[in-house]
Amino acid sequence: MKIAFELDQLIYYPRNGISVYFYHLLQQLLAQRTACRLVYATLKIREAAAATIDFVDTEKCLLPLPGRLFAIPFLSKIAQHYFLKNTDLFHAVSGILPTWYRKRGALIVTIHDMVPFRDQQNNQTDASNTWYQTEMKRAVTLADRVITVSEFTKQELCDLLPVNPCKVTVVPIASQFSPEQFQTKQPLPPALQNKKYFLAVSTLSPRKNYETLLKAWQLFYPHNRDCLLVIVGRCGWKCDRLLGDMQHTPGLLYYKEMATDRLLSLYQHASGFFNLSVYEGFGIPLLEAMNCGVPCCYASGSAMDEICGNAGIAVTACDVNAVVEIMKIFFDDDASLAPLRELALKRSRRFNWELTAGMTRQIYHAI
Numbered sequence: 001m002k003i004a005f006e007l008d009q010l011i012y013y014p015r016n017g018i019s020v021y022f023y024h025l026l027q028q029l030l031a032q033r034t035a036c037r038l039v040y041a042t043l044k045i046r047e048a049a050a051a052t053i054d055f056v057d058t059e060k061c062l063l064p065l066p067g068r069l070f071a072i073p074f075l076s077k078i079a080q081h082y083f084l085k086n087t088d089l090f091h092a093v094s095g096i097l098p099t100w101y102r103k104r105g106a107l108i109v110t111i112h113d114m115v116p117f118r119d120q121q122n123n124q125t126d127a128s129n130t131w132y133q134t135e136m137k138r139a140v141t142l143a144d145r146v147i148t149v150s151e152f153t154k155q156e157l158c159d160l161l162p163v164n165p166c167k168v169t170v171v172p173i174a175s176q177f178s179p180e181q182f183q184t185k186q187p188l189p190p191a192l193q194n195k196k197y198f199l200a201v202s203t204l205s206p207r208k209n210y211e212t213l214l215k216a217w218q219l220f221y222p223h224n225r226d227c228l229l230v231i232v233g234r235c236g237w238k239c240d241r242l243l244g245d246m247q248h249t250p251g252l253l254y255y256k257e258m259a260t261d262r263l264l265s266l267y268q269h270a271s272g273f274f275n276l277s278v279y280e281g282f283g284i285p286l287l288e289a290m291n292c293g294v295p296c297c298y299a300s301g302s303a304m305d306e307i308c309g310n311a312g313i314a315v316t317a318c319d320v321n322a323v324v325e326i327m328k329i330f331f332d333d334d335a336s337l338a339p340l341r342e343l344a345l346k347r348s349r350r351f352n353w354e355l356t357a358g359m360t361r362q363i364y365h366a367i
Contacts, residue, residue, distance in 0.1 A: 001364060003029070004087040007040035007060075008067070009094045016203070017284050018112055020176045021149070022093045023056075028357030030058055034364075039083035041067050041100070070100035080104060089364055096135045097142070106367045109143040110171075111136070113281025113303075114156040119207050137161060144367050147171045147360065152303035153281045171359045174351040175288045177264055182291050186265035191253060196331060197228040199270040199294070201263070201285040202277065204243070205236035209276040209299065209317055214245055214252075216323035220331075221251045227331055230266060232258050267292040272330030278317045280304050286312070290348035293341040297326045307351075311343040 009022050029036060038056065041063040061083055070076045079100035084090060089106040092098075097109075116132035140146055140161055146168045148154040158165050187193075198217075202208045210231070217229045231246065232255045246254050258266070267273070273289035273296045280286075280302040287307055289296050296312035298304040305314065313329075315322040329337070 001089065002035040002037060002087045003364060004037045004039055004084055004090045005093060006083075006098050007038045008042075008098070011040060011042055017282070018094050020284060021110070021112070021173050024174065024176065024353040025093070025357055025360060026056060026058075028353045029361065030056070031354075032357055032361060034357075034361060035059075037061060037083075037087055041065050041070065041079060041098075067099055070098070076100045076102065089367065091364075092139055092143075095139055096132075097139045103142050107143050108145050108147060108363060108367075109139045110147040110149070111140065111153060111157055111281075112149055113153055113279070114160055115207065115279060115281070117160045118156065119279050143167070145169060145363050147363065149173050149282045150303040150306055152306055156281075169359075169363055171356055171363070172351055173282060173284070173356055174353045175284065175291050175348075176260070177288060177291065179352075181261075181264055182268075185268050186261050188265050188269050189262065192228065192230070192266075192269070195228055196226060196271045196333075197230050197253075197269075198272045198274055198327065198330065199230050199232070199266055199289070200274045200276075201232045201266075201288075202275065203233050203236040204239040206238050207277060207279055208233075208236075209278050210242055211245075212276050212318050212320055212323060213274055214242075214249055215320045216327060217252065218249065219320070219324050220327045224327075224331055225251065227251070227271070227327075228253055230255070230270075232263060232266065264292075267294060270294045271333055272297065272327070274323070275299065275304065276315070276317055276323065277302070277304070283307050287348055287351055290344040293345045295330050295337050295340050296344060297323065297330070308344075309347055311340065311347040313340075 009019050037059045039061045063079055063082065070079050080102055084104055089108060091108040093110050095109055095111045116129045140163055148157060148168060148170050149172060151170050154168050154170050157163055157168060200213060229252045234256055246252055267289055273294045275283060275286045276299045278299060283304045286296060286298055286304055290311060296308060298308055298312055298314060299317035300314040313326055
């Protein structure tokens, strides 16, 4: 059996959560001797993506044309034939089908969240939401089987679209870091050495609810100036006001980009991790903090309840006072946090890419 994947996700968005999923899934599938073909149509590959693509040692097919041209029917047919010839199955890892795709052979679609349906006001633009809704409906309708990354996302999918739950399988994902990386503590940036700090990691956008985190920090920091708040995340959308607020918030360090080893060091040394997002289909940064045994505070009401369970402290997303109280607990870092750290480590071990790939392979062979 040979599986085809489109590489666009790694080419255009090499550092987001879906790319983490695709890259590590692919590595494990290849390690488990799954025949794969990577297909892509582009005029130029970003330098960061090129290194990733070259590292993946499997069959690749390139059409040096911009993807928008495949809306033309005869070019779509050419791409379809060229890309999918002698393959048994196409796996759309981002939940969106390529412009050139027409149903041919088996189709698997992975859905990571239902944000375009649930968080329309805060998610980019109306036109963007409409496009994502249309394309997700198309993908799910054509799919022979659908994978979701959490039970929460499966329930959301079945509530919002006419999908038979029997064709949806939950396949949990994992961290971008390997178990070996977690075992060795990395050095901190100079600005954080010998400092206590709290950490938050995610794209800057309204859904991530940094407004509540900043309000809590502004109440906590005047009485605890030996602590810092570190935020890591690229600018997403509708974040101009947030960036302005962050610039005027004392005790806050913001990193737009962070190399993988430096990010791991931030997790490993943090006194506490906060993810107050109002909606998550999974929550990879939360899992990464758990992998490092960091005490975690997260907003209840989405997949993070399922990922963290009793291994973290849940709050209502906009409860500023509750977040302040948890900051106080994390800052004191007394012996009472030891069981929470151990629970986080133990629960995080349930999630690994070998399991993800194995479950995915079972779905491939069941079609």
